[in-house]
Amino acid sequence: MSQWKQIQQLDMKFLEQVDFFYDDNFPMELRQVLANWIESQDWETATNHEAMATVLFNNFLLQLERHCTQEQNFLHRHNLKRIFQQIQQRYKANPQNLSAVISNCLREERRIISAASMQEQGPLEKSMQN
Amino acid sequence: MSQWKQIQQLDMKFLEQVDFFYDDNFPMELRQVLANWIESQDWETATNHEAMATVLFNNFLLQLERHCTQEQNFLHRHNLKRIFQQIQQRYKANPQNLSAVISNCLREERRIISAASMQEQGPLEKSMQN
Secondary structure, three states, X not given: OOHHHHHHOOOHHHHHXXXXXXXXXXOHHHHHHOHHHHHOOOHHHHOOOHXXXXXXXXXXXXXXHXXXXXXXXXXXXXXXXXXXXXXXXXXXXXXXXXXXXXXXXXXXXXXXXXXXXXXXXXXXXXXXXX | OOHHHHHHOOOHXXXXXXXHHOOOOOOHHHHHHOHHHHHXXXXXXXXXXXXXXXHHXXXXXXXXXXXXXXXXXHHHHHHHHHHHHHHHHHHOOOHHHHHHHHHHHHHHHHHHHHHHHHHHHHHHHHHHHO
């Protein structure tokens, strides 16, 4: 199961933590639309490698453009087009910033999934001790 | 049929005109989520009446808050919560601006629907003339 699917299955109190770090720097639509592709890239390494970050940034825009073109729903297409322009404008001078933002979001998601998993394990561990 | 439903049935070249006037001043999510309610209010009059604009603004936020609470989809709820905060912040000092923005969007939509309708009637009129 993708990390993003795991996130969506969390309880409300954990989802509210996820809400907190998705904003205009990295809109949640992008996380959802490109979920698998995003998770298969090495954003952490790209944060410290300009050439790699530039390639990832350009691929990111290509992936997003493809989704814009294929999207049939008017509202979703409108949102993706606006987000494409915003992301292009925001990161074209420094693609490493995008890598850093995405890397941070993925790390925070893993932390929250881990915290939720620890909470679920609590009662089981207790019952095993009894 | 609501005006918003008519809009969504237009050809791509007309939809692209609609794209143009929905931005952060009045995100398209709001137009879609509150479509019928928005169309049943008198935004044009409120543009020139502060008290009426304030009542409409508060009702707008109430309607939006209700949708946020009821929305089950994580991404949509996240977006509506963010839009709620943006709209509240942007218009709380001058609710008449929101009335003016919505009034203008509805007027532009009617203009585009009318233009699309004229274009459709074209070939029929020609065939009646022959």
